[in-house]
Amino acid sequence: MVRAPCCEKMGLKKGPWAPEEDQILTSYIDKHGHGNWRALPKQAGLLRCGKSCRLRWINYLRPDIKRGNFTIEEEETIIKLHDMLGNRWSAIAAKLPGRTDNEIKNVWHTNLKKRLLKSDQSKSKPSSKRAIKPKIERSDSNSSIITQSEPDKFNFREMDTITSSACTTSSSDFSSVTVGDSKNIKSEDTESTETMPVIDESFWSEAAIDDETPTMSSSQSLTISNEMRLQYPFANYEETFQQGHHAYDSNFDDGMDFWYDIFTRTNDSIELLEF
DNA sequence: AATACAAGCAACCGCTGTAAA
């Protein structure tokens, strides 16, 4: 990897932005957009590096930035999304229009994290976040079975328009979830992929993603093979299952491929998956 | 009023992923 030259070395300014600099950057982007951040400062007449300009625009100057204190609802959403996604600030920010990843990160570190620590300490039980997750039972089998029984229909799209209420999915949404012991995964324990059915290309289209609602009815089981575990070592399957919607907005690592496999390899047992 | 400490926030740093050459 080639490191960009140091700003100072190039005689470029660092540190807080002056109002005049903000003005120059804003008016330049208004007129020309920001196709090439590296070239932008030179063309705009700014003594800044492109990286600095980009950060300033994204975190402060963008017209759609929402300023001011975070609402209770926003804070709740951050806490719940962080519970599900971890420190993926940009993914969390994507769910909070007008808020930047930097801002959310700051709020988390200066406020929410401490608040959670306090509330955790005040509880005898472990973190309350477990309450929104389905029960997990170890299984000796080579496959994982995820079975839903309540409610009748679980709608992934509801999760996509995530709100605090959407995050409070109760454990009753999943009667039981059984996940095999990942330690038992063996590389030779694989299955052929040649039987994967062909899927219509429209499956991947934006329209399919945006306009259709993948739903999964109750009482169906999903088998996750060891091959899939090897291929998607990232997956905490119980969470993945709840967060299936992330596959559709690319906020979930390998999510699209994961759900493609879910759909194809387990076609028999997941035939109720509708698009 | 002066000083020390803490909290909040903007900005920087360094790494990774990816597209183009």
Add this chain to the structure above:
DNA sequence: ATTTACAGCGGTTGCTTGTAT
């Protein structure tokens, strides 16, 4: 297949402001 250049991301730093002593 490899190299290069760039955008984007998450972690960290350091300045500013507020509060306590």
